[in-house]
Amino acid sequence: MWQDTAGFNFSSADLALDSQLHELADTGAISLISQLQTTLDLQQQLDIFAMHASRILPLTALNLRTAQGHFAAAGSMAGQHQYHTELQLEQHLLGQLSYQSNHPFSSLVQRQLLLLESEWLYALRNALLVNRLQQMALKDPLTGLGNRRFFDDSYSKAIQLAKRHQQPFALLLLDLDNFKQVNDLSGHSTGDQVLLAVADCMRETLRATDSLFRFGGDEFALLLQDQDADHAELIACRLQQKINQHPLLNLHQVGCSIGLAWLAAEQQERDLFHQADEALYQAKTTGKGKVAAERLSVKGLSQPRSGINKVSASLAAAS
Ligand SMILES: Nc1nc2c(ncn2[C@@H]2O[C@H](COP(=O)(O)OP(=O)(O)OP(=O)(O)O)[C@@H](O)[C@H]2O)c(=O)[nH]1
Numbered sequence: 001m002w003q004d005t006a007g008f009n010f011s012s013a014d015l016a017l018d019s020q021l022h023e024l025a026d027t028g029a030i031s032l033i034s035q036l037q038t039t040l041d042l043q044q045q046l047d048i049f050a051m052h053a054s055r056i057l058p059l060t061a062l063n064l065r066t067a068q069g070h071f072a073a074a075g076s077m078a079g080q081h082q083y084h085t086e087l088q089l090e091q092h093l094l095g096q097l098s099y100q101s102n103h104p105f106s107s108l109v110q111r112q113l114l115l116l117e118s119e120w121l122y123a124l125r126n127a128l129l130v131n132r133l134q135q136m137a138l139k140d141p142l143t144g145l146g147n148r149r150f151f152d153d154s155y156s157k158a159i160q161l162a163k164r165h166q167q168p169f170a171l172l173l174l175d176l177d178n179f180k181q182v183n184d185l186s187g188h189s190t191g192d193q194v195l196l197a198v199a200d201c202m203r204e205t206l207r208a209t210d211s212l213f214r215f216g217g218d219e220f221a222l223l224l225q226d227q228d229a230d231h232a233e234l235i236a237c238r239l240q241q242k243i244n245q246h247p248l249l250n251l252h253q254v255g256c257s258i259g260l261a262w263l264a265a266e267q268q269e270r271d272l273f274h275q276a277d278e279a280l281y282q283a284k285t286t287g288k289g290k291v292a293a294e295r296l297s298v299k300g301l302s303q304p305r306s307g308i309n310k311v312s313a314s315l316a317a318a319s
Contacts, residue, residue: 170232
């Protein structure tokens, strides 16, 4: 037991806590905690943490890898030295941090960074949780593609970006042909398999998975940023071909119709969604299995499989 000058008694545990608090104050951890409490945004938390870590050692870059994505602190650039750590809380790996600096990461620096990291863990866990819930709210639960809400957000952001940077931008709306018969003839779970196969075809055609959406039912959308009309048309045809050639979709004679509209750099004000929807309507009503481009000119870029026509005809006869 120790006594300070004012006569208070301290145990060794109090002194250990006191010295830890001083160390935390030295590393800036206390103000770090209060700053981290102001946000549940992963990028913002990383930026705040990077600012505090830079007080220990000037950093050129700080990257955070998590199961929900990779983040880089604002202004990150390559440095001469690297240091990697894992952020774990209660035996759960939250993420991996990669520091870069033009100064070496001495063992003292590493120790201070470790201490600082430990102050981030709870706030990081909460931010990851919120991020995961947000992602779930934006995803179609069956296919994992973006849902309609996510599409609406992405669409307006893409339009703004296209306007700001004068970049072309295309929208594809896709509706399956003859999907209902899969449910009717083979059951709902086979129908679900068919929808999953369509999502796979979309992912294989377009790697940027955050641009792929399912609105519900058998309706899908693709946002193609910085794509001119020719390229967008090529992607639409490639996707349609993939769907036509997919074994499961072929087996159930499911094809697709696609409506395509694009915004050239000089044409900023048109209602792209309406155009693509009109084009899709044209593709549907002029025989299915087609890609229809804006201005309502239907191009028979891909012919429907003969089987599809036959099934349509027999369904029509049956109804
Ligand atoms: N298996 C499954 N079916 C669904 C789901 N959501 C909607 N559906 C069904 O999808 C079908 C969509 O109907 P339509 O678009 O008229 O079917 P279609 O045969 O493709 O019609 P066309 O577009 O005229 O060729 C309906 O039978 C819905 O019940 C789902 O999540 N899973």
